[in-house]
Amino acid sequence: MPEFLKELNGELMLYKEVVSFIAAAIGIIALFFTAIQIRRNSKQIKANSIYEIQKDARIAASELFENKGIYKSMLAKEMKMKDKSYHLIGKYFNFYASVYQQRRLNVIDGRIWKPFLAEMQQFLEMDLAKKFWKKKKGLGQYDKGFTKLVNKLIEKQN
Secondary structure (H helix, E strand, O other): OOHHHHHHHHHHHHHHHHHHHHHHHHHHHHHHHHHHHHHHHHHHHHHHHHHHHHHHHHHHHHHHHHOHHHHHHHHOOOOOOOOHHHHHHHHHHHHHHHHHHHHHOOOOOHHHHHHHHHHHHHHOOOHHHHHHHHHHHHHOOOOHHHHHHHHHHHHHHO
16 A cells, blocks of 8 residues: 555544544533423423413312302202202312322422312312212222322311
8 A cells, every 4th residue: 555545544534533523522512402401391391281280270260259159059068960060079170180190290299289289188178079079989080099199188087
């Protein structure tokens, strides 16, 4: 092999190493910025989830308190299956089940979960909520973990 080709080959190997090093550095920097972006997106998703939970709670509460008849019916001892209050109780259970799932998936943390748990405990003190739960829990429409939680909260009251 001629001498100039040997020198050219040596220089090309040096350039190859420099280019490989630069490409590796760019890759590491790109991974770092990607990790930052993923973390930001994760926080934004959690914030949006918390906002939606609070929005759903406000809507349910306004529906409850705008209609005094429903509120009185919910506090009464007697419950009718076709009553609007019965339907609203179902909405509340679905809302709490949704919040439970978000907690289970670590979308919301303990700071958010703790007040919802206390609110759910208070909700379950209503006779209408207990009657609804006794009737519906056997249908299997709720997650086992949520069912276990509700049963535990009701037992705590006794």
